[in-house]
Amino acid sequence: MLSGLKHSLIEAFQAVTPITAVVIILQVSLVSLPTVTFLRFLIGAFLVMLGLLFFLHGVKIGLLPMGELIGEELPKRGSLWFILLIAFVLGFVVTVAEPDVRVLAHQVDVVSEGNIGRGLLILTVALGVGVFVCMAMLRIVLGTPIAYLFAVGYLLVLLLSAFTHPNFVPIAFDAGGVTTGPVTVPFILALGIGTTSVLGGKSPASDGFGLVGLASIGPVLGVMLLGMIYR
């Protein structure tokens, strides 16, 4: 436990030093920020480092084992429907809870001049994530090559981008990033690794990843579909 904490401390220090150094170098050479802003940056850097230390350690001993435990439990129930249902619900709920989704909903509300309300957008994006996490689990069980799913997903994205309202295209592409916050990512990563570690003939290294990536296609497609309706 203590050595793990020490490891996280080194990691947090290594993570925050470069960005702090770049800002300090710019401050003394090219730009001079007002003293208050610069001071706030330095205090912020300290908080960020302290925060990373706790976060990294906490995730490793808390969130990751939780995700893995649920992942390992899923196949033991012996029902594909159970796995798919849990995957869908998890994807949906986690997205509704993601703070960035509300920011996105607000932006879409503005761009669509109020025609696409916040509730509708959050529902669409959450359904998108739910469906794609579900498909990701299905592909793990069936052994479908993941490249097919990505190819079909992104071809659809490119196709829809030609038909949707132009203002929705950049928002849709950005929407992919909003469902993958720092709480969701460790949990979903661990879920995939847990599930593949107990399924016969699968290994976490070759089959466990990809859930986060697939989950980010859902919202892109969802927002583009809304843009087509708006058009």
Added chain:
Amino acid sequence: MNELLKFLEIGEILTEVAVALGPLLLFFGLFQVFFLRLPAAYIVNLVKGVCMAFVGLVLFLQGVKVGFLPAGTEMGVLLGASENKWILVPIGFAFGFVATIAEPAVRILGFEVEKATSGFIRARVILITLASGVAVFVAMGMFRTVYGVPIHYFVIPGYLIILGMLRFTNPTFVSIAFDAGGVATGPMTVTFVMALSVGVATILGNRSPILDGFGLIALVAMAPILSLMSLGLLYSWRKRKRA
């Protein structure tokens, strides 16, 4: 002095993190009651970890919001007003790199990859490849903001190249690459790099800061996919050479 006390206004972030963490805890709670039934001591340890992660994320996000966001915007404005606009391109590169290095979920991805591949793919390699990819694409994003190139010119060819590379890349790297795409768009990169870009767009005028800011995240999401799939090609090429 009042400016510095803003760090104490922590309520908003506190609620955000609690709301994001809540459903996962509820979910795990239901699993524990109905299926897992783990011993209490084990659960206590997990809960300790979650509490640490909670406190850590609140501190991290507060530091980014109160400390980094205003600095980023202000720097964007100052740099956008300077005579040599091209300087934004290398600065974008530098910030893309160091912001990714400081991204929490990127660290976790690296950790999981190293663990799952039993050390075959090192966390450090993932981190550096990812950060380099984001650096190149943020530099491109700055170029686009300064010279007003539409986002489609980058995103559409980018995804076509990705589709082409899918055929040749080892499936493990494909999965990790797409996961990394979602992971790179974390709070540090999005807030700090976006603030910089919005600051620049504001001072350059005649362009909408909102629409210009959009699309940068799309570029950041695409970067790790390309760079990690390239890493995958490199790994399989080296393996073939050795065989």
